[in-house]
Amino acid sequence: MKSDIRVCSAWETEHERPVYTLGDACPRCGADAVNSAPAPFNPEDPYGEYRRRARRRDRRGDAD
Numbered sequence: 001m002k003s004d005i006r007v008c009s010a011w012e013t014e015h016e017r018p019v020y021t022l023g024d025a026c027p028r029c030g031a032d033a034v035n036s037a038p039a040p041f042n043p044e045d046p047y048g049e050y051r052r053r054a055r056r057r058d059r060r061g062d063a064d
């Protein structure tokens with residue numbers, strides 16, 4: 001039995017963490033939902049925290 005769980009294709013820029021759904025689109029931002037099998041999220045990624053910080057800074061919009 002295969003899994004139909006998908007993940008928001010734009011979660012890295014739109015969300016703090018992967019957003020999973022059973023539908024064709026992200027329920028939070030409307031982006032395409034893609035098969036989650038090739039997980040884009042690596043909890044051991046040494047640069048993960050750096051990227052998250054960069055996104056947070058970018059979201060606040062003080063990058064002038």
Ligand SMILES: [Zn+2]
Nearest residue numbers: 008014026029
């Ligand atoms: Zn999304």
